[in-house]
Amino acid sequence: MSDNASKNTTGHVWDEDLAELTNPLPNWWLWAFYITIIFSVVYWIIYPAWPMGKSFTKGMGNTITYVNNKGETKTTHWNMRAKLMKETNEAVAAQKPWFDKVAATPFEEISKNAELMQFVQSAGKTLFSENCAACHMAGGQGKLGLAPNLVDDSWIFGGTYEKIQETITIGRHGIMPPKGGSQINDEQIAQVANYVLSLSGEPHDAEAAKAGDAIFHGEGMCAACHGPDAKGIPEMGSANLTDKIWLWADVPGAPDQVAKVKAVSEVITNGLSRGKMPAWGGRLSPEQIKVLTVYVHDTLGGGK
Ligand code: HEC
Numbered sequence: 017m018s019d020n021a022s023k024n025t026t027g028h029v030w031d032e033d034l035a036e037l038t039n040p041l042p043n044w045w046l047w048a049f050y051i052t053i054i055f056s057v058v059y060w061i062i063y064p065a066w067p068m069g070k071s072f073t074k075g076m077g078n079t080i081t082y083v084n085n086k087g088e089t090k091t092t093h094w095n096m097r098a099k100l101m102k103e104t105n106e107a108v109a110a111q112k113p114w115f116d117k118v119a120a121t122p123f124e125e126i127s128k129n130a131e132l133m134q135f136v137q138s139a140g141k142t143l144f145s146e147n148c149a150a151c152h153m154a155g156g157q158g159k160l161g162l163a164p165n166l167v168d169d170s171w172i173f174g175g176t177y178e179k180i181q182e183t184i185t186i187g188r189h190g191i192m193p194p195k196g197g198s199q200i201n202d203e204q205i206a207q208v209a210n211y212v213l214s215l216s217g218e219p220h221d222a223e224a225a226k227a228g229d230a231i232f233h234g235e236g237m238c239a240a241c242h243g244p245d246a247k248g249i250p251e252m253g254s255a256n257l258t259d260k261i262w263l264w265a266d267v268p269g270a271p272d273q274v275a276k277v278k279a280v281s282e283v284i285t286n287g288l289s290r291g292k293m294p295a296w297g298g299r300l301s302p303e304q305i306k307v308l309t310v311y312v313h314d315t316l317g318g319g320k
């Protein structure tokens with residue numbers, strides 16, 4: 017016989033000597049249990065809790081008043097969504113004096129005001145990551161075939177405050193017709209592609225480039241949009257073809273001369289209309305656009 021017999025047991029024995037004791041629960045445990053029950057009842061009374069048909073108990077805690085996205089003031093029972101809305105309202109209200117100050121200050125003075133620039137950096141960063149980073153990447157460095165780099169000092173549509181503000185407000189859509197709208201044949205396209213590559217010191221066939229020069233400034237009609245110096249015309253958003261910056265023709269990714277000529281020839285043959293910068297005028301407030309303008313011009317850098 018085991019010594020279990022001397023204790024309070026339920027009388028069940030397993031494996032000859034395993035018995036179930038009937039000791040009372042420890043008091044600390046019991047009280048913790050009662051407290052959780054009391055807590056849950058208090059919680060049911062204060063907060064939304066039980067489903068009731070198609071509705072639920074709303075709780076008797078404080079109501080929350082907030083302004084929704086449509087500008088309507090709403091008062092409702094306590095809930096996480098309303099709480100978040102209220103906190104957002106407060107954050108927006110706290111930022112409003114700053115946005116107003118930016119709106120009332122000329123661009124050049126904003127950039128010299130350390131306090132305002134601090135606001136531009138943090139608010140601009142949030143606005144940029146929410147609205148722009150999907151295409152221009154988080155740091156604004158852009159991506160070939162998607163959206164231009166906003167960090168460098170090369171600008172397709174102009175890099176002054178006013179031009180950047182205009183770009184963001186009304187959007188941009190640079191269009192190049194196939195073959196620039198001309199009737200040049202495949203051989204001429206290859207020649208003018210060699211000329212374009214020669215402008216930025218890329219590997220090219222010198223003889224073909226010479227013929228391409230004549231086409232560029234003649235029947236290819238390229239100079240009409242890209243300018244006689246091929247540096248691009250900001251009003252048209254035509255690319256500067258003399259720098260090492262490429263947005264659509266994947267010249268940097270092409271391993272050799274043949275592939276580079278092919279990459280440029282493809283753009284010339286097919287033309288371009290992929291590059292579409294959306295207009296933010298209806299979606300962001302003028303103050304938000306102004307903050308973004310200064311953010312792009314001064315914080316990302318490269319503004320003119
Ligand atoms: C859907 C993708 C997309 C989004 C989102 C987008 N952009 Fe753009 N952005 C473009 C493209 C594409 C271009 C180039 C258009 C072209 O070359 O025709 C461009 C051009 C620009 C330019 C002109 C660059 C230059 O060299 O002149 C600026 C400035 C700019 N974007 C800022 C912004 C800002 C600020 C936002 C956020 C509010 C934003 N973009 C959101 C795609 C986008």
Ligand code: HEC
Pocket residue numbers: 172189190191192193195196197198208209212232236237238239240241242252253254255257261262263264265266280283284288289290291292
């Ligand atoms: C009607 C105006 C127009 C004509 C004509 C034109 N282009 Fe363009 N071209 C553009 C525009 C606008 C862009 C930029 C499109 C964008 O960014 O969305 C561009 C872009 C390019 C690019 C791409 C640059 C890059 O960064 O990847 C090349 C290469 C190019 N053009 C070469 C030519 C050549 C060669 C000709 C003559 C056969 C020509 N273009 C004629 C307007 C024109």
